[in-house]
Structures are given as structure tokens and as C-alpha cells.
Amino acid sequence: MIALSLAEIAAVVGGQTYDIPDPSVRVTGQVVRDSREVEPGSLFVAFAGERVDGHDFAAQVVEAGAVAVLASRPVGVPAVVVDDVQRALGALARHVVQKLGATLVALTGSAGKTSTKDLIAQVLRHKAPTVFTPGSLNNEIGLPLTALSATEETRFLVLEMGARGIGHIRYLTELTPPKIGLVINVGTAHIGEFGGREQIAQAKGELVEALPPAAEGGTAVLNADDPLVRAMAARTQAKVIFFGESGEADVRAENVRLTDRGQPAFRLRTPSGASDVTMRLYGEHHVSNALAAAAVAHELGMSADEIATALSEAGSLSRWRMEVTERPDGVTIVNDAYNANPESMRAALRALAAMGSASKAKGGRTWAVLGKMAELGDEALAEHDAVGRLAVRLNVGKLVAVGGREASWLQLGAYNEGSWGEESVHVSDAQAAVDLLRSELRPGDVVLVKASRSVGLERVAQALLVGGVEGEVAAR
Structure with missing residues (x-):
């Protein structure tokens, strides 16, 4: 954080000081909520x-070096x-952002927020010091903590914004x-809470409504391939730039293809020129994420060649999102278990199918552990059934559905698609999935692991990686 005295902080947040001998003492370290992250100069x-x-750790954090x-x-x-x-933390973040003078980039969407945010950060770091949201800390606590981690050297601040209802993003933009x-897409994630895609679009569009007018430098970056996002152009006074594979997009991809390893390659075209990109990430869905990042970078003055180079070098910064690891015995584990919604599940299955094309030539099989x-909400049965059916249509070798009722719908969808016999199976828990895989995996197999965060399927991937065929599921 930029250095502030305790007196300044108290004035900004409307607080009273207690047990502070010298209010001119400054916070020079990070603002943290986890006592394990305290360092000299921190504000806890x-x-x-x-x-x-957290109040119970007050003495401990001060002893560890926290100023207050x-x-x-x-x-x-x-x-x-x-x-x-919470509100005091937000007020402090707003004060610091106003003092910084950095360009603030905010993004939201139903799927791909974190991957896109990571790409934007990696591209912009080629131009100037950049601070960005770690992982998915995109709520009313995580967002201000990220903003407060910026320093005087920060030139770009990239913030992911999540929403679980109308008004959430508006609050974060305040x-x-x-x-x-940037609005990436409008999908079905959290549709049970919002009530429908139109309501989700209403919430996501709060971001473009908060932008300054074009004359003051405001820019809305919108997905030309998503009608609900494209329509948000009417909700902002900012300049609008479109990205996508549509020929009408200002920043677009041409000649999109996948390498034999399932990594996307394409010709990036921006208003300033064109250049070729071959990504290190896996799955065609990353093309849209890359175009979103490219549109932001273009608006901030980067050339097509600079953007293409940065995108081709970019990797995954956040754990359990299409993490691809090959074991010594030739089995490849794709850990995409951080979270799941219908859009991201379909994207992951298509990526698995693409990755499996090379392995099948060597006798390997594809496994979807979902x-x-x-x-x-009310869409749960239909969406799980549809994912199970898609696994069949993509010729995934075997579907292992893990858990209770929703997992049974996945398995039933695959079974009812009609082209499978024993290729789909329903198991009770993560350990049962590991036991099955341990007995059946062979060199060349590719295993995708994916579910919503609450399921904890990352334990399957970790057991298969840490212990190989001998791995056990770790306790949560």
C-alpha cells in the first residue's frame, strides 16, 4: 500500500484511534486480513x-510487526x-485508488473471469508495473484488499468483479x-440466485454503467459474440470496443485452430495491425479470453506484435484451472476443479477431446471425472443431463460422475445418449473415483477433473499426482 499515517487512515475511514502513542506512525506494508500474512509495517x-x-489475533499480529x-x-x-x-476497508481502498493515478481495469462475466484477468495482467506487465486480483478474490473484501496492495510504482490495476445479485458490481465500482x-460473457453461473440470464446481464452491465464518458477516457470492452453483452453498449457513455471472432469485432481472431496438444493458435487482428498467437494454455475457449485481454491492451497503447508475444508467453497464474501435468508413467492429469458452471464444463470437455486426439493414436483414452x-436452481437437472450427453458426443472415453443426485444426472445423461455401454459410471465420492482410476489408468490416458468448488474434486487430481497410482484422497 502507499504509505499512510494512522491519523490519515482514521480520518479516511471515520474511525477512532485507541492505544496509539504516535498517530503519525505510518503503515508501510500490506493491508491483510490473515494473521499469517502480517509483515513489518502491515495494517491488520x-x-x-x-x-x-480476527480481533482475537490482535496482540499476535502487532508482535509480528503490524502497525495497528x-x-x-x-x-x-x-x-x-x-x-x-468491511465498509471502512472499502473507504480506505477508494482513497488509495484516487491517490494512485494508476489506470484501473475492471472485468466481470459468468465464466472465464479469472483466466482472462490473469491474461490481462500478464500482457500489461510487458508495458508497466501491474497489480491484479489474486485467484478469485473478487468480492467486497477481496477487491479492496487487492486495490490496497498497489504502490506508487503501480501503473495498471486489474480487478476482477464478481456478483451474486443486482447491485453487487455497482457497489464494487464505487x-x-x-x-x-470489460464484460466477458453472460452465462448460467449462479442462475439459481439471479433467476435468469436477463437478470445476470442486468447485474453484469452495472460495470459499463459506472464508466466515465468517452471524453474522460472511459472505455467499455464488450464481447461481440454474446448478444446480451453486445447490447450493453447502449448502457454506457464510454467508448465501446468489441472483441470476438465476429467479423464486426474491432479485436478479433482469424484462422483459429488447435495444436495437437490442444493449445489454441490464431491470427490476432487489432485496429493497429495483426500478429500470430500460439498459446500455452489448453482449450479453444481461451481464444475469447485472449481476445478480451488483447482489446484491453490495445486500448492501453500496445501494438499487435507486443500483445501477441505476451499472449504466447502467458501461462496459468491461478491454481486448479486447466492445470495440465503429465505423470512419469505417461498419464496426463488436467486439474480444472476450482469451479464449474455449464459453460465452463462444456469448454473443459471440448479441451479434453482435443487433447485426447493425440493420445488416442498411442492407445490412450480420455476420462472426464465430473x-x-x-x-x-430449476435448471440443474437439464444442465447436468446436457453435460453428460455432451461427453458422449465428444467421444470422451469414460465419464466418472462423482457425488450425489447431480452426479447421477450427469451419468444418466451419458447413458441415455445411447452410444455408450459401460463407459459412464457413478461413484459415491472422491476416494471411490481415485480407487477406480488407480485400477484402470494406463500410459497415454488423459484425465479431466472438474466440478463446483464445494465438491472438492481437486483432491482426486492431487491424489493421482502426488501418489500416482498409490495416491489417497487428502482430508479437506
Whole structure:
């Protein structure tokens, strides 16, 4: 964080200082909510959760070097005390962002947010110091913590914004007002909470509504291939730039293809020129993510050649998202178990099918180890059934559906597609999946593991990687 005195912080957040001998002492380190991340000069934010109360760690963090605690009550050590810690954190983030002078890029979408954010960050780092959201810390706590990690040297601040209802993104844009706003897509993730795709579009579009007018440098980057996103152009006074595979897109991909390893390659065309890209990531769905990143980079002054070079070098920065690892025995594990929705599940299955084409020539098979997609509401049965059927249509070698009712719908969809016999199986839990795979995997096989975060299927991938065929599922 940029250095601020405790007196300045108290004034910004409307708090009172307690047990602070010298209010001119400055916070020079990071603002953190995890006591394990405290370093000399930190400000520790004490949240009172259902299981753990950060206030209980106040003395420990000060001993570890924290300058003070942002708290909702006096804690016996230097503290700035406020009525609402979360809102105080947001106010502090807004103050710091206003002082920074960095260009703030915000993005949202139903699927691919984190992968796209990682690509944008890796491209922009070629131009200037860039700070970006770690993992998926995209809510009212994670977003301001990311913003507060910026320093005087930061030139680009890339923030992922998530939403679980109308008004959520509007609130986040009030904390960290963006200059460039990117909407990737409108899908069915969290449709059970929103009630429909139109409501999701309403929520995601709050981002472009928050942008400054074009005359003040505001730019909305929109997906030309998604009608609900394209329509958001009418909801902003900012400049609009479209990306996609459509010929009408300002930033588009031509001659899209996959390498024999399932990695996308294409000709990137921007208003400033064209250049070839071959990505290190896996799956054709990353083409759209790359185009979104390219559109942002183009608006920030990068040439087509610079963008193409950066995209070709970019890797995965966030764990359990299409992490591809080949074991010594020739089995490839694709750990995409961080989360799942119908769009990302279909994309992962297509990536698996592409990766499996080379392995099949050597006698290898493709395995889809899948579990529940959460928060689909009334669409849950139909969407799980459709994913099971898609696995058959893509000629995936075997579907292993893991878990309860939703997993049974996956398996039943595959079975009812009609072209499989014993190629689909329903198992009760992660350990049962590992036991099955342990007994049947052979060199050349490619295994995709994917489900919603709550299922914890990353344990299957970890067991297969850490222990090979002897791996056990670790406790959660």
C-alpha cells in the first residue's frame, strides 16, 4: 500500500484511534486480513467471522510487526476502531485508488473471469508495473484488499468483479472506479440466485454503467459474440470496443485452430495491425479470453506484435484451472476443479477431446471425472443431463460422475445418449473415483477433473499426482 499515517487512515475511514502513542506512525506494508500474512509495517483488518474472530489475533499480529489493527472494538493494542470494518476497508481502498493515478481495469462475466484477468495482467506487465486480483478474490473484501496492495510504482490495476445479485458490481465500482470495463460473457453461473440470464446481464452491465464518458477516457470492452453483452453498449457513455471472432469485432481472431496438444493458435487482428498467437494454455475457449485481454491492451497503447508475444508467453497464474501435468508413467492429469458452471464444463470437455486426439493414436483414452455444478436452481437437472450427453458426443472415453443426485444426472445423461455401454459410471465420492482410476489408468490416458468448488474434486487430481497410482484422497 502507499504509505499512510494512522491519523490519515482514521480520518479516511471515520474511525477512532485507541492505544496509539504516535498517530503519525505510518503503515508501510500490506493491508491483510490473515494473521499469517502480517509483515513489518502491515495494517491488520480484523473481521469477526462465524468460526474465527480476527480481533482475537490482535496482540499476535502487532508482535509480528503490524502497525495497528482496523477493528470494530478496542483490542488492547494500537487500533483504528470503526462501526463497520468491511465498509471502512472499502473507504480506505477508494482513497488509495484516487491517490494512485494508476489506470484501473475492471472485468466481470459468468465464466472465464479469472483466466482472462490473469491474461490481462500478464500482457500489461510487458508495458508497466501491474497489480491484479489474486485467484478469485473478487468480492467486497477481496477487491479492496487487492486495490490496497498497489504502490506508487503501480501503473495498471486489474480487478476482477464478481456478483451474486443486482447491485453487487455497482457497489464494487464505487469502491474502485474503473476507467476500462470489460464484460466477458453472460452465462448460467449462479442462475439459481439471479433467476435468469436477463437478470445476470442486468447485474453484469452495472460495470459499463459506472464508466466515465468517452471524453474522460472511459472505455467499455464488450464481447461481440454474446448478444446480451453486445447490447450493453447502449448502457454506457464510454467508448465501446468489441472483441470476438465476429467479423464486426474491432479485436478479433482469424484462422483459429488447435495444436495437437490442444493449445489454441490464431491470427490476432487489432485496429493497429495483426500478429500470430500460439498459446500455452489448453482449450479453444481461451481464444475469447485472449481476445478480451488483447482489446484491453490495445486500448492501453500496445501494438499487435507486443500483445501477441505476451499472449504466447502467458501461462496459468491461478491454481486448479486447466492445470495440465503429465505423470512419469505417461498419464496426463488436467486439474480444472476450482469451479464449474455449464459453460465452463462444456469448454473443459471440448479441451479434453482435443487433447485426447493425440493420445488416442498411442492407445490412450480420455476420462472426464465430473461432479456437481452448483447454484443452477430449476435448471440443474437439464444442465447436468446436457453435460453428460455432451461427453458422449465428444467421444470422451469414460465419464466418472462423482457425488450425489447431480452426479447421477450427469451419468444418466451419458447413458441415455445411447452410444455408450459401460463407459459412464457413478461413484459415491472422491476416494471411490481415485480407487477406480488407480485400477484402470494406463500410459497415454488423459484425465479431466472438474466440478463446483464445494465438491472438492481437486483432491482426486492431487491424489493421482502426488501418489500416482498409490495416491489417497487428502482430508479437506
